[in-house]
Amino acid sequence: MNRKIITIVIVLMSVALIGIIGVQILWISNALKVKEEQFDQNAHEAIKNAIARLETNETLIQISKQLNNTSDISANTFVIGEDTIISAVGLIDLPGGLPGSDSGGQDYLKKMTDTLKSGKFTSQTINDTAEKNKSLELPGEVQSMADVKKKLSQNMDKLGVVFQKMLVEIKNDDDPLSRLDLKNLRDILENELNDYGIGLDFEYAIVTDSLMDSVAVRSENFSDGFLDSKYNISLFPNDVFRKDDSLIVHFKGKQQFIYKSIVWILAGSLTFTLVILITFSITIYIILRQKKISEIKSDFINNMTHEFKTPIATISLAADSIMNPKTLDKRDSILYFTKIIKEENKRMNSQVETVLQMALLERHELAMNLQHINVSACVESVFENMKIQVREKSGEIKLVNNATNDHLFVDETHFKNVINNLIDNANKYSDGKPDITITTGNFGNSWVLSVEDKGIGMTRDVQKKIFEKFYREATGNIHNVKGFGLGLSYVKEIVEKFSGTVSVQSEPGKGSIFIVSLPLSHDQG
Template identity: 45%
Template sequence: MKKIFSTIVLLIVLSFIGIIIIQVQWFSNLLVVRGENFLYKVDKAAIAVTEDLSKQNLSGRVMRLQRRRDMNLVPDNLSFSVVKPPSIADRFSEREIGDRLRIALSNEDLNDLRFEYAITANANEYTNMELMSKNFIQESMDTAHYRRRFIPITPESGTDLEGLMEYEHLIIIIPDFKTQVWQSITWVVIGAAIFNLIIIAAFYLAIKTILNQRKLNAIKSDFINNMTHELKTPLATISLAVDAMRNEKVQADKTKMQYFSGIIKEENKRMNKHVETILQAGLMDRQDIRMNMQPLQAHVLLHKAMDNFNLQIQEKGAEVKLLLNAQNDVILADETHVGNLFSNLIDNAIKYSKENEALQLKITTHGTSKVLVVQFEDNGIGMNKENVKRIFEKFYRAPTGNIHNVKGFGLGMSYVKTIIDAHKGRVKVESTLGKGSTFTLEIPLAKVND
């Protein structure tokens, strides 16, 4: 089982590492493709804008051949003149060009793209700008992180000015290019991260389930061993008593017959109690415990519970102090279950007392306006933090060395938690290994009718 678990964990880890490596490679390729797509769309938008500017601005014309009045076949005076059209800066403002670029980029699904632009009359004089956006110079300094697009503003094909003059150029700078590309795939990254977290959660739950299953198997094995031991002891005692009663001398002695029949009866009660405990555990699993709620005096229930342990307390040489200080001890509770709850806590203190030191058990009560607080404090062997966390788990028993040196099925504290929850109360434990434990119960008080 241990090897299988290790193999499963190794396969899960390798699978997750493989997924991460593939995703990193995929994101790297996606970044390159998205960057190229960005530049393609920017070029497309820029060309659309320059064509529009060219149509509206380059309206100059070439003056045609001039003739003399003498109508000579070959003119004596030929003259040509070019009317220079106004520049882009003469016809358009920085805001107008910026708006045209934003609209064109929006048409290419680049609504949030940050960019700067400029118009230059000389492609070889990058610093001689006719018109530029506010932050163009500042952003053009960061050559390591921006991308630049250089688009000529050419006359429309077939016009008089085609090829006769130097073209103006539109320069577009995209600052922090990689950052903007990453921002464009933000939701893809977030989606991948979410799915990775889901996978990690699934792996975690799978491993946790396997560990819990291993723990449950160990607890069940412990439970079966304890149950076998607890049932085997009374059966062996009954068998010996029956064999003794078959003896003729014993049959002739009425006192001995009563003695052995009494043993059989007590051991039978003991077996019935074990069976009842196991059945009670089944009821707790199904949440099928029925409560007969009624106003009860908790101090009376505590005294009754203590009376049931008088013999064991005397045998242990224990000292028990009852400090019942609560002014109001009337709780709304089920008499049987709350009595069993108190008995389980007293029995727990006796079971886990020190062998070389007399048990000192102090039971105190005090109250608030809403709850009765009952504390069971002992000087027993105590528990470490791990045991305190698991004390209310079903079938869990705090280890004491030999698995059978403390009798029981590990259901007592689970029963306490189930009953206190059914009464809408609370239970908490404080314990120090080697010094003892304190169990604190908070049970709602019965409401007094005015």
């Protein structure tokens, strides 16, 4: 997969992911808006119901008071001052509608209101008022109390409640708070709100026009800043004489309550969005990693081709030289070319073996012959063999053996390969004359080996990748350093098989230090 296709795939996936996240955000925003509208609607309905209950309680209280004060009078009468009146008087069924529907009705209603307020209302008042308001076209002449009673009895059920309200409103016109059950106001509000699923703490206040729109009653923690609350409902909306008295409610923690109402939806949405995001990230990571692996493998194949091409060409030249008639009679020349063929064949075999060993390590099938050995002797053996290669480049190599305890439980062959790969790596990546120092020692319960060179060094980014399979520092298509990029990966795998660790310290231009730490063997023999 080339870079252009990968870029297109990543862009398309990114756009899709951003779109999904955008839709989720929009959906959550709309859900919150709907929940808030539902909360507002339920809150208004609950407050209205509470006000209706207050109004009903007020009516029942007034009726109870009137009944208690008129035990010797009909249950359909109320006491106003020292006189008695019939409860629905003043709301006689008129052809033009209720009193107050026209100018004559308004005069009639005003006359009755003034009379009620004065506390002097009698049957004569009805006749006098009716005589002065003939333009109202009353059904028949109202000459006596008996006529009034007859008419009222026909309209009692329909008109009684309205007149009761008028009486209460007129009597409490100057003190609207006397109509409210203030002691139970909070309980009534709380019960109604709970019925609508609103279990929030709240504060309330009552604002009356009789006090010039000032707060008449407020709960303990109600502040003036709450007066602009949207939950402002008129008190006694069914009154005949409408006023601007209102009940204001402020809810604490409203937003948290709304968020809590969709917490599971919100959590589910965020969870699935996070899953999509993680999946997207993993997918991108796998695509980029596969691309990187593909590039590394391509580089590995190129290196392998180059590494095999050189010995193959050398073997071919040596074979041609042996077959040359001029060489057939020269035993020394034949032996020389034969030795070259054998060395190159050994080199190729070593390279193939390295690749096979890494394949076995990757499949966890590499056989290990672990035993207790003296590793100092192994280090000296490898040191003597690698000394020749270093000195071929006119370099110097030193061994400093400071270890007092050098018995480890390892596979001797693979242990020697580890030491050989580290020294060979130091020799390859040294400009000019190599300068290599090998040091051994003990640190706690570990045996420590360090291989230090004064070569080209490496950056921190390269240090993070140096132990990956097939990795080689990018140098273009230059093969001045031989290898497949498997040496250090092999070192790391083998050291970890021995329950040890390997690390590197390096600075560009100053060289590198590779440190191997292995646990000491319990068997000292």
